[in-house]
Amino acid sequence: MGKALDGVRILDMTHVQSGPTCTQILAWFGADVIKVERPGEGDPTRGQLRDKPGVDSLYFTMLNSNKRGITLNPKTEAGKKIFTKLIETCDVMVENFAPGAIDRMGFPWETIQKINPRMVYASIKGFGPGPFEDCKVYENVAQCTGGAASTTGEMDSVPLVTGAQIGDSGTGIHLVAGILAALLHREKSGRGQRVTVAMQDAVLNLCRVKLRDQQRLAHGPLKEYPQYPNGEFGDAVPRAGNASGGGHPGWIVKCKGWETDPDAYIYVIAQLQAFPELAKVIGHPEWLDDPNFNTPEARLPRLMHVFCEIEKWTMTKTKKAVMDILNPLNVPCGPILSMKELAEEPALRATGTVVEVDHPKRGTYLTVGNPIKLSDSPADVKRSPLLGEHTEEVLREIGLSDADIQAARQQGAI
Numbered sequence: 001m002g003k004a005l006d007g008v009r010i011l012d013m014t015h016v017q018s019g020p021t022c023t024q025i026l027a028w029f030g031a032d033v034i035k036v037e038r039p040g041e042g043d044p045t046r047g048q049l050r051d052k053p054g055v056d057s058l059y060f061t062m063l064n065s066n067k068r069g070i071t072l073n074p075k076t077e078a079g080k081k082i083f084t085k086l087i088e089t090c091d092v093m094v095e096n097f098a099p100g101a102i103d104r105m106g107f108p109w110e111t112i113q114k115i116n117p118r119m120v121y122a123s124i125k126g127f128g129p130g131p132f133e134d135c136k137v138y139e140n141v142a143q144c145t146g147g148a149a150s151t152t153g154e155m156d157s158v159p160l161v162t163g164a165q166i167g168d169s170g171t172g173i174h175l176v177a178g179i180l181a182a183l184l185h186r187e188k189s190g191r192g193q194r195v196t197v198a199m200q201d202a203v204l205n206l207c208r209v210k211l212r213d214q215q216r217l218a219h220g221p222l223k224e225y226p227q228y229p230n231g232e233f234g235d236a237v238p239r240a241g242n243a244s245g246g247g248h249p250g251w252i253v254k255c256k257g258w259e260t261d262p263d264a265y266i267y268v269i270a271q272l273q274a275f276p277e278l279a280k281v282i283g284h285p286e287w288l289d290d291p292n293f294n295t296p297e298a299r300l301p302r303l304m305h306v307f308c309e310i311e312k313w314t315m316t317k318t319k320k321a322v323m324d325i326l327n328p329l330n331v332p333c334g335p336i337l338s339m340k341e342l343a344e345e346p347a348l349r350a351t352g353t354v355v356e357v358d359h360p361k362r363g364t365y366l367t368v369g370n371p372i373k374l375s376d377s378p379a380d381v382k383r384s385p386l387l388g389e390h391t392e393e394v395l396r397e398i399g400l401s402d403a404d405i406q407a408a409r410q411q412g413a414i
């Protein structure tokens with residue numbers, strides 16, 4: 001049985017992180033992804049944050065698995081012809097250049113649609129139409145302008161960006177959804193369409209609960225926030241430290257060894273239905289009969305005290321021991337796992353979420369495989385292409401002769 005996207009061909013003009021994460025997932029679903037890079041230079045990430053001299057960086061290899069790679073300059077005469085052929089023969093084109101760059105190459109959406117009316121044309125930009133639409137955007141700019149930074153961090157401290165790449169990879173995932181919807185729609189309409197996702201919009205979408213809180217603020221203090229009951233609330237949602245964004249309060253508490261191990265912590269959620277067991281196990285069974293503690297409303301102004309008491313107990317145990325005790329009691333909790341622990345976790349290796357890949361120039365390396373599991377279409381993670389590795393192969397497939405290829409090479413088009 002083939003893969004879910006077998007037969008779908010992607011013209012991948014993406015670079016850096018946001019766009020490549022999108023096309024990598026499409027490749028894992030089985031699409032034939034042809035990554036187009038500038039001759040001689042390639043995607044800038046090939047050379048960024050290099051750990052080994054002269055080989056493609058992990059930044060590049062971990063974002064471009066399972067793709068074929070060609071070099072092509074669509075700004076040359078021969079390049080334009082080849083690019084037009086690629087548009088004719090592909091189903092989806094994906095790009096995340098700065099605003100206007102594709103138009104300056106001579107291929108605005110109207111032209112692409114004329115060449116191939118079935119083409120789904122998908123773009124990522126930093127912002128949608130509005131005052132910032134012409135701006136270039138990187139990850140942290142999106143986190144700052146999409147509401148994540150203003151709502152992340154300790155109360156009374158500076159805004160913080162998060163390590164999760166919600167601006168880049170988060171937008172890439174949104175684009176995957178848009179592309180798949182457009183492909184499905186094409187089955188009925190026979191026509192492609194334009195799919196656009198702005199990084200600011202994707203981050204705001206992921207910060208949806210904070211816009212919820214912004215509106216709740218008009219009706220009184222946010223009682224689950226650490227500012228309640230003694231702190232001040234202004235007119236915008238404040239930073240809430242590690243408070244839970246949901247209906248059940250939670251916090252990060254120290255575990256045994258925290259003095260020397262920066263990851264000896266666990267997140268504990270004082271879920272309503274599990275609270276009696278939690279109170280008992282930490283040595284506070286009297287809370288269950290105490291009107292100051294025996295309802296969620298009564299606990300709200302005392303949440304920091306509740307978590308201090310939970311912490312006194314967790315500090316006597318390792319995070320694994322806390323997990324082993326709290327999970328059977330149905331108390332939702334999760335240890336702070338370091339990247340080292342995740343890289344070494346056998347269960348993640350077994351499911352293919354963390355995989356080892358072999359690369360001819362750099363040797364083996366670890367990467368994150370496809371987190372989206374399809375029962376009939378398992379992802380088989382393959383290494384990223386070398387710069388221009390598949391140029392001739394792809395050009396022959398779209399009908400170029402040896403002489404055409406030679407001429408394109410002489411022009412610097414490939």
Ligand code: CAO
Binds near residue numbers: 017019101102138
């Ligand atoms: N052949 C010839 N030229 C090529 C080419 C190719 N194969 N591929 C790209 N180029 C050219 C572009 O046409 C553009 O030229 P002009 O500006 O002269 O028209 C030029 O390379 C630079 O492209 P760019 O402006 O997209 O790249 P940049 O490094 O200056 O900016 C980035 C990078 C990411 C800030 C910008 O692309 C952007 O804002 N993208 C949209 C938002 C986004 O996806 N950001 C996430 C990036 S990951 O953090």
